[in-house]
Every structure is written in structure tokens, then in C-alpha cells.
Amino acid sequence: MTNRLKYIAPEMSGYNKAMKVFYDVLEIVKESYEQHLETFNKEEIRDFMDVFIQKIDEAKTVGNSLQEKITIVKINSIIGVQFKFP
Numbered sequence: 130m131t132n133r134l135k136y137i138a139p140e141m142s143g144y145n146k147a148m149k150v151f152y153d154v155l156e157i158v159k160e161s162y163e164q165h166l167e168t169f170n171k172e173e174i175r176d177f178m179d180v181f182i183q184k185i186d187e188a189k190t191v192g193n194s195l196q197e198k199i200t201i202v203k204i205n206s207i208i209g210v211q212f213k214f215p
Contacts, residue, residue, distance in 0.1 A: 134142035164179040174180060 135144035161178060163197075165175075165182060169179060169182050171183055171186070174183065188204045
């Protein structure tokens with residue numbers, strides 16, 4: 130029943146508020162990714178996002194686009210959002 134409430138009464142069910150929070154978090158993560166991408170240094174890994182960028186770069190270096198896609202899927206499932214990376 131709750132699933133249907135998002136269509137019938139999205140404001141009253143809290144669906145709209147939950148979606149706003151989701152997209153706010155998504156924007157923060159995207160901004161963090163872009164900032165990390167600009168300042169990335171493979172010799173100085175700072176955090177999880179740097180490890181993620183490093184793994185993507187390794188996959189590109191090897192030329193293994195399948196591995197890159199698998200890495201992105203893993204990160205998407207951990208973070209809980211969907212990204213499309215260059």
C-alpha cells in the first residue's frame with residue numbers, strides 16, 4: 130500500500146521529501162567526485178573517492194571497459210546512487 134501512496138499522495142506520504150533528500154545527496158557526491166577528479170594524485174591517495182578514481186584509471190589503462198563498468202556498478206551499489214562517469 131505504501132508504494133502506491135507516492136502516486137496518490139506524494140507530499141503526505143513523504144515521497145517528495147525523500148526524493149529531494151536523495152537528489153541533494155546525489156549532488157553532493159557528484160561535486161565531491163568532480164573535485165577529487167581535478168585534484169587527483171595517484172601518489173597521494175586521500176580517501177575512498179581517490180581509490181575509486183584510481184581503479185577507473187587502472188581499468189582504462191588496461192583497456193578493460195568491462196572491468197570499468199563492473200567497478201562503476203560496485204560503487205553505485207555502495208553509494209546507492211547512479212552515476213555515469215566519463
